[in-house]
Each structure stands twice: as structure tokens, then as C-alpha cells.
Amino acid sequence: xxxxxxxxxxxxxxxxxxxAGAEDGQVWYNSTTGNLRVDGILGTASWxxxxxxxxxxxxxxxxxxxxxxxxxxxxxxxxxxxxxxEQYNGSAWTGGGNYPSEDESIMACGLTESTTLAFGGxxxxxxxxxxxxxVLYNGTAWTATNSLPTAKRAGQGFGVSTAAVxxxxxxxxxxxGNTVEEWDGTNWGAVPTAPFTKGNMGGGTGTLTAGxxxxxxxxxxxxxxxxxxGTNWTAGGSMGTARNTVNGFGGPAGQTASICAGGDAPPxxxxxxxxxxxxxxxxxxxxxxxxxxxxxxxVNTTAGVQAxxxxxxxxxxxxxxxxxxxxxxxxxx
Amino acid sequence: xxxxxxLFIYGTATNTGKGFFTHQDRQDFFLQGHPANVWVIGFNExxxxxxxxxxxxxKTKTEAxxxxxxxxxxxxxxxxxxxxxxxxxxxxxxxxxxx
Numbered sequence: 406x407x408x409x410x411x412x413x414x415x416x417x418x419x420x421x422x423x424x425a426g427a428e429d430g431q432v433w434y435n436s437t438t439g440n441l442r443v444d445g446i447l448g449t450a451s452w453x454x455x456x457x458x459x460x461x462x463x464x465x466x467x468x469x470x471x472x473x474x475x476x477x478x479x480x481x482x483x484x485x486x487x488x489x490x491e492q493y494n495g496s497a498w499t500g501g502g503n504y505p506s507e508d509e510s511i512m513a514c515g516l517t518e519s520t521t522l523a524f525g526g527x528x529x530x531x532x533x534x535x536x537x538x539x540v541l542y543n544g545t546a547w548t549a550t551n552s553l554p555t556a557k558r559a560g561q562g563f564g565v566s567t568a569a570v571x572x573x574x575x576x577x578x579x580x581x582g583n584t585v586e587e588w589d590g591t592n593w594g595a596v597p598t599a600p601f602t603k604g605n606m607g608g609g610t611g612t613l614t615a616g617x618x619x620x621x622x623x624x625x626x627x628x629x630x631x632x633x634x635g636t637n638w639t640a641g642g643s644m645g646t647a648r649n650t651v652n653g654f655g656g657p658a659g660q661t662a663s664i665c666a667g668g669d670a671p672p673x674x675x676x677x678x679x680x681x682x683x684x685x686x687x688x689x690x691x692x693x694x695x696x697x698x699x700x701x702x703x704v705n706t707t708a709g710v711q712a713x714x715x716x717x718x719x720x721x722x723x724x725x726x727x728x729x730x731x732x733x734x735x736x737x738x
Numbered sequence: 739x740x741x742x743x744x745l746f747i748y749g750t751a752t753n754t755g756k757g758f759f760t761h762q763d764r765q766d767f768f769l770q771g772h773p774a775n776v777w778v779i780g781f782n783e784x785x786x787x788x789x790x791x792x793x794x795x796x797k798t799k800t801e802a803x804x805x806x807x808x809x810x811x812x813x814x815x816x817x818x819x820x821x822x823x824x825x826x827x828x829x830x831x832x833x834x835x836x837x
Contacts, residue, residue, distance in 0.1 A: 451765060454758035464827070482816075496756050510827065532823045559827075578823045605827075650828070672832035675770070692759060693771030697828070717773035717806075717813045717831045722753050727761055 417441075432735070440734040450689040450728040452677070452711065456497035457723060460489045463715035464559075464606065464650065466504075466511035467699025468521040471495060471708040471725060475518040475542060476699035478526060480509040481719045486529035490542070492518045493702065493710060498723070502546035508536055510606060512562035514569045516656060516704050519544030522566040522588065525574060527558040535576055539593060541566060551592045555584055559650075561609030561618040562701070563659065564588070568613040570633065573603035573621065587613060599638045601631060606700055608653015611660040617641065617680070619665055622649045626670065630680065632660055642684035646676045650696040652711050655680070656704030664688075664706050664726065669696035673716060677726070679706055691724055746837060747779040747786060748802035751794035763788055770837070773809035776802045778836055803836050810834055 410416050418424075418433040427433070427444035435442050462479035469475045474493035480486050486509050490501035501518070504511075508526030515521035521542040527533040535556040540547040553571060560574025560582055567590040573582035582604040586593045607621025614635035621627055626649050630641035648668030655663030661682035668674055675694035678685040695714035703709025707728040714720055746768070751758075752775055759769055767788065768780030777794065779785040789796065797805070813831040 449765060451761040453761040453764060454753060455756045457753065457755040527827075531821055578826050669829050671829045672834065689764065692764070692769050715828065715831075716771075717810045717834070722771070723755065729761070 452724040455723040455725040457721040461719035463697030464509040465699040468513040468515035469518045470704045473517040474702040510559040563609035605649035610655035610663045615660045620651045654703030654709045749794040751792040774805040
């Protein structure tokens with residue numbers, strides 16, 4: 406078996422105190438405490454407040470990362486749907502180019518604010534008209550692309566702006582959604598339907614060939630999780646709390662590492678769960694329970710954003726999720 | 739003071755955004771936000787100091803519950819007035835019972 410010296414090219418240091426600025430994975434022996442120590446082990450997760458959004462709303466489209474996030478569209482009082490786009494830099498929101506129409510329940514994917522693909526949704530009319538719209542954001546403005554083959558809202562979007570999946574959602578008030586469309590960077594094409602229905606804004610993470618969808622409604626609230634390999638859907642571990650209008654994030658590795666936060670159970674929940682590729686486990690709860698926050702701002706399970714949503718009123722509040730790296734003592738257990 | 743109430747501080751404070759509550763705060767004391775800017779805070783020194791530093795106004799549990807109830811009732815009334823189609827998009831806000 407390879408030793409630490411072989412793996413790292415260094416011997417384990419014998420130190421009287423934990424070193425400042427230790428690197429992730431660095432191991433040393435603390436002679437004062439008599440412990441073998443390692444740095445960079447994931448520590449405690451928590452949600453903290455961050456900069457408020459400008460526009461209070463729910464059922465918000467979202468994409469990007471904790472330092473380059475995007476929130477757009479949604480519904481709010483008193484005027485109904487909004488076309489406002491806001492960009493997040495890790496601490497504050499600034500206005501971006503307006504979404505092409507005043508829609509809510511828009512699906513989206515993308516790893517940064519300037520590589521966001523958004524699709525579907527429902528407008529402000531009564532009754533609402535579902536949208537087949539598909540648009541790309543470049544950091545400044547939205548540009549129309551070829552449309553979805555079916556107008557729908559509140560499904561699960563995942564992937565990146567050049568290769569994405571739109572799973573489920575509803576094309577009418579009563580339709581359960583099991584349709585699946587794939588985006589090749591130019592066109593959306595319908596592919597075989599999923600063997601389950603899922604709508605009302607579950608979470609979607611991962612890539613076109615390694616995707617994950619979870620939560621939402623079928624039409625009852627569901628905890629069900631499914632994995633996608635680009636062709637077939639297989640069941641994954643169920644969440645602890647069935648809920649719709651969640652915030653799901655995880656980025657390209659989402660099939661083995663995703664977060665589901667908040668949603669409508671009902672009641673609105675603060676519960677946050679983390680997926681490891683097999684099962685969901687509870688992690689730190691939001692400070693404020695809410696549903697319909699921007700869905701999908703975060704590209705891993707160590708940092709993400711919960712922006713806006715509905716708590717009983719439309720909110721501008723933002724919380725940021727962090728799992729801090731820590732120094733731990735190695736034990737035999 | 740009831741035993742349950744002694745476990746928490748109740749108050750109102752406006753969420754000012756970044757820094758309003760920190761990751762360290764979340765480690766130091768229980769904190770739960772509710773409609774009407776109501777916050778339920780773990781009853782320890784750091785929790786009490788947090789509410790004071792945020793220019794919060796301490797409430798009794800009854801007062802805090804009444805504020806939340808009023809906002810939820812208003813939200814329920816608004817939801818009841820929605821069209822049947824709009825009601826399929828979101829569920830009726832539930833009553834919230836403060837811990």
C-alpha cells in the first residue's frame with residue numbers, strides 16, 4: 406500500500422501546533438495533543454443571509470453558481486409576473502437584461518450567469534398561457550433560440566447551455582408531465598417519455614448523460630428521485646421530505662452530489678437535504694422556510710444560493726449555503 | 739414565563755441582507771425566520787445579543803404568533819381569490835405555529 410510519502414512526496418510533519426494555512430488534504434502529527442490531523446475535510450454546513458434581491462417574487466427561474474448566479478421572471482405582488490432579471494456576484498444582486506416576457510415557473514440550466522439557457526414557463530394572462538420559449542443569456546441580454554416542441558411550465562431543467570434536458574412539467578392545468586426534450590446547442594428534440602411524471606418545479610441537476618431529477622409533484626408532492634443516463638431513467642433514493650417548488654442545485658456532478666432546499670411540503674419547508682448518488686440525508690436547514698425560490702443556483706454541494714420565494718408573502722431575502730472546510734483529527738473509527 | 743417560551747426569544751427585525759445573520763450565528767444559536775419579519779431565536783447570550791444588534795423588537799410568543807397569523811391569514815385570503823388554474827400552481831399557505 407502506498408504511504409503518505411509516496412502519495413504526496415512529503416513525510417508527515419511532526420509539529421507542536423496545527424499549521425496556519427494548511428492545504429486541503431495535508432496531514433501532520435500534532436505532538437502537543439497527540440493527534441494525527443488532516444486539513445480540508447468538509448465541516449459544518451449552514452445557511453447565512455446574503456444580499457437582498459430587488460424584486461420580491463416566487464416561482465423564479467434560476468441558474469449559475471454561488472458567485473455568478475442568475476434569477477429571472479417569477480410572480481409577485483401587486484402586479485403579477487415580472488420580467489426582471491437579477492445577477493448575483495456572491496454577495497449582492499444587480500439588475501440584468503429583462504427576460505423577454507413576464508413569465509413564471511421557467512426552467513433553466515447553466516453554470517454561470519452568462520451561460521444560462523432558460524425555457525418554458527407560463528405568462529401573466531388569465532388563464533395563463535404556457536410557453537415554448539427558449540432563450541440564452543450572455544450576461545447582459547437574452548437572445549431567442551429555437552423553441553421547445555411543446556409549451557410547458559414547471560418541469561425540471563438540467564445540463565449546460567450547449568447540452569440540456571427538459572423533463573416533465575405540465576402543458577395544461579391537468580396534464581401530468583412525462584415528456585422529455587433534449588437540447589443539442591441548436592435545437593430541442595423530443596425523446597422517449599419518462600416512465601414517471603414530474604412537475605411543479607422539482608429539482609434538476611447533472612448533465613445530459615448523467616442527470617438527476619427530484620421532488621416536484623406527480624401530481625401529489627413527491628420525494629421520488631430519478632437518474633438519467635441520456636437514454637434511460639432509473640430510480641434513485643427518495644428524499645426525506647416530499648415537496649414541490651424546490652431549489653435544487655449541484656452542477657455537472659449532480660447525479661452523485663446534489664442539494665434540495667426549501668419547497669412546499671406543505672407547509673413551506675426549510676428542510677435541506679444532500680444526495681450522494683444513492684440516498685438523501687438531512688443537512689442544515691434554511692433560516693426561513695419558503696417555496697418557489699430561484700431554482701438551481703449552485704454548481705456543487707458545498708455552496709449555493711436560496712433567493713426569493715414565498716413565505717406567506719413574496720420575499721427578497723437571500724440565503725447562502727456553505728459547507729466550510731475544516732481541520733479534523735484522524736481516528737481509527 | 740412558560741418553559742417553552744424560556745427556550746426561545748421572539749422578536750421582529752428587518753432582514754437587511756448580507757451579514758444580517760452569519761454562518762457563525764447559525765452555529766451559535768437557533769434562528770428561524772417567519773412571515774411579518776418575526777424571528778424565533780435560541781435563548782442564549784449570543785442569540786439575545788444578535789436581536790439587540792439588529793435593532794430588533796422583542797415580542798412575547800403570543801404577540802409574535804399574532805403577527806404571523808395576520809400575515810398568513812392575509813395570504814390565505816389572497817390565495818382563496820385566485821382562479822382555479824392559479825390555485826394549481828401553488829398550495830394554500832398553511833397556518834404556522836411558532837415553536
